[in-house]
Amino acid sequence: MSKEITARSEDYSKWYNDLVLKGGLADYSAVKGCMVIKPYGFALWEAMRDVLDRKFKETGHQNAYFPLFIPKSFLSKEAAHVEGFAKECAVVTHYRLKNDPNGGGVIVDPDAKLAEELIVRPTSETIIWNTYKDWIQSYRDLPLLINQWANVVRWEMRTRLFLRTTEFLWQEGHTAHATAQEAIEETEQMLNIYADFAENYMAVPVVRGLKSPSERFAGAVETYCVEAMMQDGKALQAGTSHFLGQNFAKAFDVQFSNKENKLEYVWATSWGVSTRLIGALIMVHSDDEGLVMPPKIAPIQVVIVPIYKGPDQKAGLDEKVNVIVKELRSAGISVKYDDSDNNRPGWKFAEYEMKGVPVRIAIGARDLENNVAEVTRRDTREKMSLSLDGLPARIAGLLDEIQLNLFNKAKAYRDSHITSVDTFEEFEKVLDEKGGFVSAHWDGTAETEEQIKERTKATIRCIPLNNPQEAGTCILTGKPSKERVLFARAY
Amino acid sequence: MSKEITARSEDYSKWYNDLVLKGGLADYSAVKGCMVIKPYGFALWEAMRDVLDRKFKETGHQNAYFPLFIPKSFLSKEAAHVEGFAKECAVVTHYRLKNDPNGGGVIVDPDAKLAEELIVRPTSETIIWNTYKDWIQSYRDLPLLINQWANVVRWEMRTRLFLRTTEFLWQEGHTAHATAQEAIEETEQMLNIYADFAENYMAVPVVRGLKSPSERFAGAVETYCVEAMMQDGKALQAGTSHFLGQNFAKAFDVQFSNKENKLEYVWATSWGVSTRLIGALIMVHSDDEGLVMPPKIAPIQVVIVPIYKGPDQKAGLDEKVNVIVKELRSAGISVKYDDSDNNRPGWKFAEYEMKGVPVRIAIGARDLENNVAEVTRRDTREKMSLSLDGLPARIAGLLDEIQLNLFNKAKAYRDSHITSVDTFEEFEKVLDEKGGFVSAHWDGTAETEEQIKERTKATIRCIPLNNPQEAGTCILTGKPSKERVLFARAY
Numbered sequence: 001m002s003k004e005i006t007a008r009s010e011d012y013s014k015w016y017n018d019l020v021l022k023g024g025l026a027d028y029s030a031v032k033g034c035m036v037i038k039p040y041g042f043a044l045w046e047a048m049r050d051v052l053d054r055k056f057k058e059t060g061h062q063n064a065y066f067p068l069f070i071p072k073s074f075l076s077k078e079a080a081h082v083e084g085f086a087k088e089c090a091v092v093t094h095y096r097l098k099n100d101p102n103g104g105g106v107i108v109d110p111d112a113k114l115a116e117e118l119i120v121r122p123t124s125e126t127i128i129w130n131t132y133k134d135w136i137q138s139y140r141d142l143p144l145l146i147n148q149w150a151n152v153v154r155w156e157m158r159t160r161l162f163l164r165t166t167e168f169l170w171q172e173g174h175t176a177h178a179t180a181q182e183a184i185e186e187t188e189q190m191l192n193i194y195a196d197f198a199e200n201y202m203a204v205p206v207v208r209g210l211k212s213p214s215e216r217f218a219g220a221v222e223t224y225c226v227e228a229m230m231q232d233g234k235a236l237q238a239g240t241s242h243f244l245g246q247n248f249a250k251a252f253d254v255q256f257s258n259k260e261n262k263l264e265y266v267w268a269t270s271w272g273v274s275t276r277l278i279g280a281l282i283m284v285h286s287d288d289e290g291l292v293m294p295p296k297i298a299p300i301q302v303v304i305v306p307i308y309k310g311p312d313q314k315a316g317l318d319e320k321v322n323v324i325v326k327e328l329r330s331a332g333i334s335v336k337y338d339d340s341d342n343n344r345p346g347w348k349f350a351e352y353e354m355k356g357v358p359v360r361i362a363i364g365a366r367d368l369e370n371n372v373a374e375v376t377r378r379d380t381r382e383k384m385s386l387s388l389d390g391l392p393a394r395i396a397g398l399l400d401e402i403q404l405n406l407f408n409k410a411k412a413y414r415d416s417h418i419t420s421v422d423t424f425e426e427f428e429k430v431l432d433e434k435g436g437f438v439s440a441h442w443d444g445t446a447e448t449e450e451q452i453k454e455r456t457k458a459t460i461r462c463i464p465l466n467n468p469q470e471a472g473t474c475i476l477t478g479k480p481s482k483e484r485v486l487f488a489r490a491y
Numbered sequence: 492m493s494k495e496i497t498a499r500s501e502d503y504s505k506w507y508n509d510l511v512l513k514g515g516l517a518d519y520s521a522v523k524g525c526m527v528i529k530p531y532g533f534a535l536w537e538a539m540r541d542v543l544d545r546k547f548k549e550t551g552h553q554n555a556y557f558p559l560f561i562p563k564s565f566l567s568k569e570a571a572h573v574e575g576f577a578k579e580c581a582v583v584t585h586y587r588l589k590n591d592p593n594g595g596g597v598i599v600d601p602d603a604k605l606a607e608e609l610i611v612r613p614t615s616e617t618i619i620w621n622t623y624k625d626w627i628q629s630y631r632d633l634p635l636l637i638n639q640w641a642n643v644v645r646w647e648m649r650t651r652l653f654l655r656t657t658e659f660l661w662q663e664g665h666t667a668h669a670t671a672q673e674a675i676e677e678t679e680q681m682l683n684i685y686a687d688f689a690e691n692y693m694a695v696p697v698v699r700g701l702k703s704p705s706e707r708f709a710g711a712v713e714t715y716c717v718e719a720m721m722q723d724g725k726a727l728q729a730g731t732s733h734f735l736g737q738n739f740a741k742a743f744d745v746q747f748s749n750k751e752n753k754l755e756y757v758w759a760t761s762w763g764v765s766t767r768l769i770g771a772l773i774m775v776h777s778d779d780e781g782l783v784m785p786p787k788i789a790p791i792q793v794v795i796v797p798i799y800k801g802p803d804q805k806a807g808l809d810e811k812v813n814v815i816v817k818e819l820r821s822a823g824i825s826v827k828y829d830d831s832d833n834n835r836p837g838w839k840f841a842e843y844e845m846k847g848v849p850v851r852i853a854i855g856a857r858d859l860e861n862n863v864a865e866v867t868r869r870d871t872r873e874k875m876s877l878s879l880d881g882l883p884a885r886i887a888g889l890l891d892e893i894q895l896n897l898f899n900k901a902k903a904y905r906d907s908h909i910t911s912v913d914t915f916e917e918f919e920k921v922l923d924e925k926g927g928f929v930s931a932h933w934d935g936t937a938e939t940e941e942q943i944k945e946r947t948k949a950t951i952r953c954i955p956l957n958n959p960q961e962a963g964t965c966i967l968t969g970k971p972s973k974e975r976v977l978f979a980r981a982y
Contacts, residue, residue, distance in 0.1 A: 029618070030558075030565070030618065031609065031618070036557050037556035042554045062533070063530065064528055064533045065528035065533055065536075067520045067526070067658060068644065069522045069581070069658070071521060071522060072597060088587055089587070089588060091584065091586065091588065091599050092584075093582065095581060095582065097580060105567045108582050108584065127522070131518065131520065131527055150642075151642065153559065167560070342631055
């Protein structure tokens with residue numbers, strides 16, 4: 001059967017959309033720019049969320065919930081923040097509809113105009129720091145380590161499922177500290193949690209680095225990021241962690257009395273990852289047959305498809321498979337036994353390949369006689385005939401192998417797509433012909449960065465942490481530079 | 492120390508607010524009608540959500556996520572629905588702000604007016620059934636069993652923390668079925684899950700019943716509900732489950748081809764509980780000393796407070812307590828060892844009483860010598876000296892006892908506050924002097940229901956399931972009635 005997936009080589013962007021839609025991850029909605037996250041996509045988000053949430057709690061953070069709406073005036077309180085966020089946003093101006101006296105259905109009631117417009121949160125620094133003012137008086141109230149799982153809205157004209165949507169789901173951590181040092185350590189700790197999650201759960205290798213000043217979060221003193229590389233040679237920012245200095249504390253007048261009983265402004269961080277990560281996951285691992293899920297966050301790790309003729313064979317298979325299912329589950333492996341008779345085995349094989357289920361077990365009447373099953377890995381599509389004895393342990397090992405293989409494969413691709421160049425000509429050539437990260441000298445000015453972006457569509461993805469210091473000259477201006485930075489075209 | 496909680500007898504409403512604010516559950520926000528759910532309150536919501544989510548999944552439901560915004564025209568498609576929900580809602584009319592050319596900060600950009608206004612979802616039937624149209628073609632696509640955890644907005648002028656807020660958190664299940672029978676069974680199944688959750692986890696006894704036609708969900712054929720009784724004699728609706736018939740399928744033209752290949756409209760249900768449940772939890776169990784958390788959903792089940800002088804005594808206690816903590820945790824009990832030296836033991840005792848932690852263990856140097864600890868139950872405030880040998884098993888048993896005691900106490904109160912009356916005079920007297928549910932005959936008309944509400948502020952909470960059939964006469968009109976229904980003043 002044809003799964004009707006566009007090949008990557010033919011149209012990468014269409015391939016991506018095919019996987020999202022046909023893999024059952026998400027769907028377009030009737031509201032421009034907003035998506036519907038379908039059950040399989042949401043189960044993936046839940047698996048990702050559960051791992052991250054555990055890591056946040058293990059490092060002392062607590063979840064809370066702040067209002068969806070932000071008074072318009074709040075956005076103006078931090079000067080850089082309003083420039084970055086206030087522009088493209090959903091504005092609530094009224095709080096009531098009424099029946100149209102002319103019979104045209106329901107209309108906005110002009111008498112129900114808000115005195116001050118409310119903005120649907122694009123991010124929550126302002127409403128949260130306005131609240132922290134009431135919660136923080138003394139050094140004893142610090143640190144305040146809070147995270148929120150929420151929906152946010154940033155109005156987008158051109159949208160792509162998961163990668164760029166008007167509404168998306170995310171988590172946003174907002175912490176308050178007594179010293180700059182402690183806040184910086186928090187910022188770095190959260191960056192490391194994101195990197196660990198990306199690499200060890202999503203099997204997506206990332207570069208940890210700092211953003212250039214022009215790419216910083218609006219209102220941040222320093223933005224740390226993890227950057228991943230997609231199969232089309234474009235980069236994707238997989239998470240950011242911001243050291244906000246005292247900017248928001250000053251904007252919202254949040255001071256604490258220190259141990260010497262003197263008032264000081266509080267130091268802040270914020271950090272977040274979103275459903276965008278699902279886009280990265282798809283583009284790093286999947287192939288022309290469909291999605292490929294890393295076992296550690298796969299909604300279904302193992303699918304079992306029975307192959308039989310008639311109810312007697314089915315009953316024999318059921319009996320054995322139920323034992324296997326039980327053993328797998330008690331080993332902590334999620335398994336689906338798809339014995340529905342709506343579809344034939346071949347259809348199911350294609351379906352679970354499309355959905356990227358890491359391991360497929362097919363078992364028929366003859367296999368049962370021989371005490372074996374046919375086991376297929378999604379990553380390599382390799383088939384093996386495995387004994388039913390000790391199968392669960394073998395599957396557990398196989399899932400680990402797949403997880404590792406996906407990471408290694410992605411890392412090999414990524415590593416082979418970091419190219420050092422020393423001239424602007426080479427820079428353009430690599431971007432156009434090979435893609436990936438381009439490591440190049442830059443004179444450190446926003447003007448040069450902007451010119452390079454205009455001419456090549458490449459941006460500075462990051463200045464890697466622990467970057468080797470190396471004297472050189474800027475590829476565009478020839479001015480002196482003390483280190484290379486990573487450029488790429490990006491999502 | 493004084494915890495400064497208003498006594499219930501003095502001002503019940505102020506008592507409630509004191510508990511919410513001082514117990515650290517929620518706070519007012521800068522946005523009128525919206526609350527901040529604080530970490531302790533959110534941990535409680537997470538505990539409730541986790542139990543419900545597991546029950547939903549065990550009964551075959553999957554989570555998904557639908558857009559926050561609903562096009563205005565969607566609300567008008569189901570006639571009753573728009574009457575119920577379209578009126579008090581947040582309306583997004585613009586998608587951009589800009590700098591005020593006159594220097595007045597940021598203003599709404601008049602050029603960024605939406606062609607069709609978007610409503611912030613008050614509930615999601617319309618956007619979901621518009622999506623289901625694309626997902627359902629054949630009987631093979633049914634049943635579709637989907638749940639969503641989300642924030643919703645219903646504009647409120649007079650708000651109360653958790654009980655009535657403009658934005659609140661909830662879950663909304665939306666299922667689609669091939670037959671009316673199957674949809675009704677789903678509606679009843681979900682009602683039973685809510686009742687089980689309320690009684691066996693929240694320790695809140697509930698009456699299961701049907702709403703009268705005027706109290707039905709806007710767009711439902713039948714609304715099932717669970718109703719709880721608060722300590723002030725007022726009722727609170729703790730969850731609803733709606734049989735929607737084919738109303739939404741017809742409004743959004745969702746048909747499926749049945750096994751005979753004929754087109755039929757799909758049958759629907761929806762069901763939900765919200766953060767309002769936290770309000771019920773507080774008002775059923777708490778006392779003048781603070782919150783009282785039922786062990787099964789308490790964010791912290793056991794708190795351990797050390798009592799010591801100097802670091803040597805502290806070290807000895809730490810060693811023993813760390814063993815106890817480990818044993819309790821491996822028995823699945825959540826425990827906090829509060830060894831902070833910011834506050835004295837007496838302050839901590841008051842603090843955890845306020846927060847309603849079910850069991851407090853105080854342990855001092857002399858206790859250690861005697862191999863005992865002082866254990867205090869929050870529900871009865873009874874103190875016991877218990878041997879450290881076998882303490883974890885004893886604590887586990889105690890938590891079960893507390894859970895049961897809370898339920899029994901609430902049930903005794905509730906049962907003693909169901910009063911049968913046969914005249915309108917008695918009806919008013921019971922409402923004013925005793926409160927609770929009043930079981931009375933009603934002639935079955937919306938007019939009588941409305942008049943009773945106007946005169947007494949009491950509404951029909953429900954017609955209990957399996958209600959005994961008993962001939963009588965309506966308390967207001969004297970017309971014949973075949974069964975009693977439960978009235979109450981309600982939150």
